[in-house]
Amino acid sequence: xxxxxxxxxDLAFVHDAGFRDYALNAASGLxxxxxxxxxxxGLIVDLGYGSGHWAAELNRSGYDVVGIDHSPxxxxxxxxxxxxxxxxxxxxxxxxxxxxxxxxxxxxxLNYCFGVSNSRVALRSLFGRVYRALRAxxxxxxxxxxxxxxxxxxxxxxxxEGRDWAILVSVSGDRKRNLLRREIVCFRKAGKLFxxxxxxxxxxxxxxxxxxxxxxxxxxxxxxxxGYGHLRFPEGIAGIVAVKD
Numbered sequence: 001x002x003x004x005x006x007x008x009x010d011l012a013f014v015h016d017a018g019f020r021d022y023a024l025n026a027a028s029g030l031x032x033x034x035x036x037x038x039x040x041x042g043l044i045v046d047l048g049y050g051s052g053h054w055a056a057e058l059n060r061s062g063y064d065v066v067g068i069d070h071s072p073x074x075x076x077x078x079x080x081x082x083x084x085x086x087x088x089x090x091x092x093x094x095x096x097x098x099x100x101x102x103x104x105x106x107x108x109x110l111n112y113c114f115g116v117s118n119s120r121v122a123l124r125s126l127f128g129r130v131y132r133a134l135r136a137x138x139x140x141x142x143x144x145x146x147x148x149x150x151x152x153x154x155x156x157x158x159x160x161e162g163r164d165w166a167i168l169v170s171v172s173g174d175r176k177r178n179l180l181r182r183e184i185v186c187f188r189k190a191g192k193l194f195x196x197x198x199x200x201x202x203x204x205x206x207x208x209x210x211x212x213x214x215x216x217x218x219x220x221x222x223x224x225x226x227g228y229g230h231l232r233f234p235e236g237i238a239g240i241v242a243v244k245d
Contacts, residue, residue, distance in 0.1 A: 224238060
């Protein structure tokens, strides 16, 4: 897919190798949310499927999955991790959503600005499309980054490493415009040497109250949540469960 600027091969590998635990730890709580709202089987559409671990958990629990993500490198990983799922390359901001029983989006995917003008207008359109795709009683559950995700002192730099990879992340942003910027310098072992790549990710941050208002406007009954079961959200991350009447 031409023009992709996020999660190219090396960072996709690192995301799976070092950060898959978020999806794995969220899975049991997410499954309880689905079942508590009457979604015990059927088709789940996952927006921003990443390396496919949440999709694999859904398959093991008897659900069918269609995933939409913009990264070809994530597609390759997800097909290996969750071969029973169907994954597509595309932008969920414009992709046609199939009729389904639930829609999920895990890992602040709705905040990212990869080649699109992420805005309240774009979210309003997405919420309407999700509402129309869901069956009556269907569930939309997602997490997202709020303005509190911006660090008090910027830039904030963090270092993470594994056996054959390392990343340096520098976080800055614009409080007035509610934008967060991550510059990610990635090192991945290739033979005896390490290959270096750089990605810059921009996220538009949203207040929970504003998204609840937009979901209500779309027709949902929506409520905020503080985590997925035992997995509690870190500071600056919030979640919402929205049910179609």
